[in-house]
Amino acid sequence: MAERHTSRNAPTGRHDLGAQDPARIRNVVLVGPPGGGKTTLVEALLLHTGALSRAGTVEDGTTVSDHEEFERAHHRSASLAVVPLVHRRTKINLLDTPGYADFAGEVHAGYRAADAALFVVPADAATDGTLDDATRLLARDCLDAEVPSAVVVTKLDHARADLAAVVGALRETFGERVMPLFEPVREGERITGLQHLLAPGSASPEQAAAHDRLVEAIVEEAEDEALMEAYLDGEEVAESALVADVDAAMSHGVFHPLLPVCATAGVGLGELLDLVVAGFPAPAERRVPDAFTPEGRAVAAQAADPDGPLVAEVVSTSSDPYVGRVSVVRVFSGTLRPDVPLHVSGHAASFLGADHGHEDHDEDERSGPLSYPFGGQLVPAAEIVAGDIGCVSRLSAETGDTVSSPEEPRVLRPWSMPDPQLPVAIEAETRSDEDKLSEALTRLAAEDPSLRVERNAETHQVVLWVLGEAHADLALDRLRSRYGVQVVERDLVVPLRETLAGPATGHGRHVKQSGGHGQYAVCEVEVEPLPAGGGFEFADRVVGGAVPRQFIGSVEKGVQAQMARGTRLGYPMVDLKVTLVDGKSHSVDSSDMAFQTAGGLALREAAEAAGVVVLEPYDKVAVLVQDSLVGETMSDLSARRGRLLGTDQVGDGRTRVLALVPQTELVRYAIDLRAATHGAGTFTREFAHYEPMPEELADGVSSRR
Structure with missing residues (x-):
């Protein structure tokens, strides 16, 4: 009978979170639908490694997640959380991301900082044998991020858990190479452990067949000639050799190992950590983002060498009431040390266009104190080496900025961000708030590149462009709670x-x-x-x-x-x-x-x-929806006085609908589209031209005179 694996790793406790060898670092982003169990899984892993004394509390009594007031009030995560732990002398940085589409910018930042992804989905997610549209959208984004990814199926003890159905549904999106590495072992209704499908021998014909399929997939995708030769010769391939080649098999983006986990029972946690350490890529195995000089000249990318020139990137920014601005950075090359000269470059406008909302900038300054994020506190750090993730205090950098040495300044190509399409017009509530609003908005935009601030000289309105209502609520809450600025929302004025x-x-x-x-x-x-x-x-x-x-x-x-x-x-x-x-x-x-x-x-x-004709602006809109909703989407655009231009099949069960639509009809379209498509529809738009507004509508427009 094959070996039965349980959570066999002894807790390691909260050791020194610093790492000296990039080969002993793993950066893993957790993505998945809301309520899928990501944060619960992180807490269970911390408990398993001894960093937590009880659920949600680290050994010194602080909490795992330092939630903002908005997150506590809405019971949802809204920001990227970096949680380090140590397993088998390897530091694992877990990047827990929000599941809601309004905070997709945090997910994109997580992909940039990580070297691999865990797609976390609950065992009851396959309704009628398929995943819901929003979960499929997250899965497609995971594939598009081009990072090696594995799948974790949580909540095995749920009453409606159906592991086989979830595996089948995941294969519809990720492909047939979604391969379970383990099978749950049950004693009655309880899940007591996992049966390793990579281990030689099997307890049943079904397990033997699953073992053969798994071995074949790893051998083919890893492209290991020695392993392939042994397999073709009919030799029994050692489990250790297969695990060692998992990262090579994952690197092509086709093979996705799947692990069933029951966090509440502690089942599968050790196996998951073992896979991350033994089978996930180290920082040196991943390609560094394209690098340039501030003048725009391409330069050779640096491997994860602690002795190389410093190249790091700000992947998240927040404000701490005691230490001020805190920048979470991923170090790609060199070693970041405190109180040394740094060059900070932000060139989003050069790469993404001036309308991105962030002007190019280059500054020389000194690094502040360094730390590692851990729960609701910052753990002091002497240095942060290449491949690791840490924090720099009092650095006047924006999310997405590149941090390098003044002697060899560098700019990394920015990662792609979702385009905010929901406009929210605001104004200061009082004169004192008005005096503080401009600076607060500048700092808010520096923290969140998925938010764009527009100061419209024609309408004299301040407009926040956000990803959705929850994103807007978060921005307004941060203005109030972080910066002490009270604002009120106003009706958006469309420039006629x-x-x-x-x-x-x-x-x-x-x-x-x-x-x-x-x-x-x-x-x-x-x-x-x-x-x-x-x-x-x-x-x-x-x-x-x-x-x-x-x-x-x-x-x-x-x-x-x-x-x-x-x-x-x-x-x-x-x-x-x-x-x-x-x-x-x-x-x-x-x-x-x-x-x-x-x-x-x-x-x-x-x-x-x-007589005077009132003209209104039209945008060219491209709406990406499920094939089944094309007719409904076209009807809705027509009802918004839009003119349909055609459709494009994009594959994977989705269609792009093109139309010309008045801007006055698009003010809340981001909200309405998300509701109509169950969170899976997206759209882009660009200004097209002005056209006469129907006279009956023009008569209802308020005069600005």
């Missing part, structure tokens, strides 16, 4: 435009006499609308000096000033040609300002005669 409905003439007369020099200016203009995007044209057909040459430019300035103010609702006027055809002047009382005023009055009269 005005233009003339047709050609018209206008007469502008500005004559005032009240002693001394008066004001005298008269002008006649012809105004006609230009095609969409035509801009503004000004022409002069005045003859006989009716308007002196020095005042023709004054008329043009007056017309443009009136166009900026609008004539109907107070929105800027666009796409007009204005021709000055006649006028009158006075040798003493005419002036630049008088003719500017007359030019504005002439445009207003022409607008009143021709």
Whole structure:
């Protein structure tokens, strides 16, 4: 009978969290749906290694997770948590991520900091033999992240647990190479241990068949010639050799070992930690992100060498009431030490575009105290070596910034971030809050690159672009609790435009006499609308000096000033040609300002005669949804006055729907789409052009004048 494995590793306690050898470091991000058991699994692993004295409490009495007020109030994780532990003389940094789509930015940061992923899914997740849409989306993101990944199935003791159904459902997304390494051993209703499917020999024909499939998958995907030769010769391949080649098999992104775990019973924890140590890649085995000089010249990537040039990246930022800003960094090369000169580079705009919301910056400063995150506290660190993850205090860096030595400054290509599509307009509640708001927003955006702050010069609104309602609530809560700024939400103002409905003439007369020099200016203009995007044209057909040459430019300035103010609702006027055809002047009382005023009055009269059309902005929208929801999505876009442009099949059961949609109909679309697609639908948009708004809707728009 094959060897039965249980949680055999003796607790190691909370040892020194520093690591000197990158080969003895493993960085593993935990991803999965909300309620899947990620945080429970982390706490169980800490208990197993002796770092916890009881569930949720480390040995000195502090808590595992230092949750913000928002997280406590909403009973959900909203940020990346780095939890280190030690197993078999190897430091394992577990990066616990939120499961909710609103905090997908934290998941992306976790992928960047990690060298491998654990996709955590509960044993009751396969409803009707398939995963829900949101879980499948998370699984696809895990594949797209291109990090080796394994699967952990939790909650084996749940009443509706069905391990076989979950394995089958996972294979629909991850592929057929989702291979269980163990099979639960039960005594009645209790799960008492795991049967290792890699061990030679089997207790049943089913287990023997599973063993053969597993061995074949590892041998094929690992591309180990010696192992392949022994297997083809019919030799019994040693379990240790197979485990040693798991990381090679995982490296191609096709083979995904699966481990069943029952955290509450302590079953599978030792096996999981053993697999991470023996079968997951060390930092030196993973490719370093593309590196450049601040001037943009590509440079060779550095391996995880503690003696190499310093290259690290800020993967998370927070504010501590006692130590100020705390930057969580992944060190890719070199060794980070306290109180030494550093170069901090942020070049998101160069890579991702100026509209990303983060300006490029380069600063030289000194590193502050170093520490390791552990539960609700920071454990002092003497240094942080290549491959490890730690914290730097009092560093004025943003999430995503590169930290390097001033002698050899580097910039790492930023990781991809989800594009926030939900706008939330805010304003300070009081004058004192207004004074603090700008700095608070700058710090908030520095911490969270998935949040974009827009200060709209046209609408005079401050707009937070977020991923969803919970993301918005978190941002507002942080403004209040971290920075002491109270804000209120306002209706979003969509920037409209005005233009003339047709050609018209206008007469502008500005004559005032009240002693001394008066004001005298008269002008006649012809105004006609230009095609969409035509801009503004000004022409002069005045003859006989009716308007002196020095005042023709004054008329043009007056017309443009009136166009900026609008004539109907107070929105800027666009796409007009204005021709000055006649006028009158006075040798003493005419002036630049008088003719500017007359030019504005002439445009207003022409607008009143021709009628004003309100224009609204349209965006080109690309909506990615499940195939089964294409019809519903198209109907919804049509109901939003959108014009459908077509569809694209993208595979994996999803379709992209393209449409032109008014921006006024997209204000809450991020929320509505998520609800309609059960969290699996996403969309992008870009400005297309302006089009006339239906008159019945324009009549309901509030005037800004």
